[in-house]
Amino acid sequence: MLDLKLYNNPVKVTWCPGCGDYGILNAVKSALAQLEIYPHEVLFFSGIGCGSKLPDYVNAIAFTTIHGRALPIAMGAKLANHDLHVICITGDGDGYGIGGNHFLNILRRNPDVVHIAENNMVYGLTKGQYAPTSQRGFVTSTTPEGSIEIAFNPLTTAINGGATFVARGFSGDPKHLAKLIMAAIQHKGYALVDVLQPCVIYNKINTYDYYRERVYKLEEAGHDPADRSAAMQRAQEWGDRIPIGIVYQATGEPTYEDQVAALRAGPLAKRRLAPLGPEQAEALRREFF
Numbered sequence: 001m002l003d004l005k006l007y008n009n010p011v012k013v014t015w016c017p018g019c020g021d022y023g024i025l026n027a028v029k030s031a032l033a034q035l036e037i038y039p040h041e042v043l044f045f046s047g048i049g050c051g052s053k054l055p056d057y058v059n060a061i062a063f064t065t066i067h068g069r070a071l072p073i074a075m076g077a078k079l080a081n082h083d084l085h086v087i088c089i090t091g092d093g094d095g096y097g098i099g100g101n102h103f104l105n106i107l108r109r110n111p112d113v114v115h116i117a118e119n120n121m122v123y124g125l126t127k128g129q130y131a132p133t134s135q136r137g138f139v140t141s142t143t144p145e146g147s148i149e150i151a152f153n154p155l156t157t158a159i160n161g162g163a164t165f166v167a168r169g170f171s172g173d174p175k176h177l178a179k180l181i182m183a184a185i186q187h188k189g190y191a192l193v194d195v196l197q198p199c200v201i202y203n204k205i206n207t208y209d210y211y212r213e214r215v216y217k218l219e220e221a222g223h224d225p226a227d228r229s230a231a232m233q234r235a236q237e238w239g240d241r242i243p244i245g246i247v248y249q250a251t252g253e254p255t256y257e258d259q260v261a262a263l264r265a266g267p268l269a270k271r272r273l274a275p276l277g278p279e280q281a282e283a284l285r286r287e288f289f
């Protein structure tokens, strides 16, 4: 195991005291240390939102994209250099709402990208509007009479859309969450880790106590993640009992980058650029000028 201090940097953390994002940050660092992945071997992407600041607080290479667009940019980076571990951090509004179409499409493409979705069921950074995963009846500044919409279920959508790894963690249990993130990094293919993350300022319903009374671990309940039907049933469970753990995992599916012929000779980022011959240069000049 590597020293956790390796991932510390001097950037001041600006999350509210008690925010669930602290547990996720600790779990991410712990997973990297336990897997002995050095900072230069991991590439973080994030969108916009409170949780998307997480890569700022890790000593690693990071790219903050624009709202909702982290997933396709992470996939592009993975295609350019598939030797790197690519971890994409989004919120629920960012990843499932504004970036919802990217979410749907990455599921069926299966690049080897880890997607950690900090699901606090609210837009936190923009001061508490309802989000796609907000529960029906959730009162916010934009839903003063309570949300009238059915909450988006990322787990059933991911399994149905072709994801090969789907897990749910709880930021109040960072040790368990670190294990899920490690499994997601080790999985070959797109891996979603949806994290129940209390927002202590704008979500007074889905609190630490709310989750502590309800969550149970799938690995202690005899769940087989390879059983797709059982996974769909567990993914729909919400209320008195909420499952956390690996919900679904399919092994042996090819990744996107495995199937791209141009990548078989190794990562593009590591190829030597052969000098153009006069005929190739002339053909390019004719095509583009």
Ligand code: SF4
Pocket: 014, 015, 016, 018, 019, 020, 021, 050, 051, 120, 124, 125, 198, 199, 200, 201, 202
């Ligand atoms: Fe965390 Fe909510 Fe504060 Fe954002 S507003 S930092 S999600 S507690």
Ligand code: MG
Pocket: 049, 091, 092, 093, 094, 118, 119, 120, 121, 122, 123, 124, 131
């Ligand atoms: Mg949110």
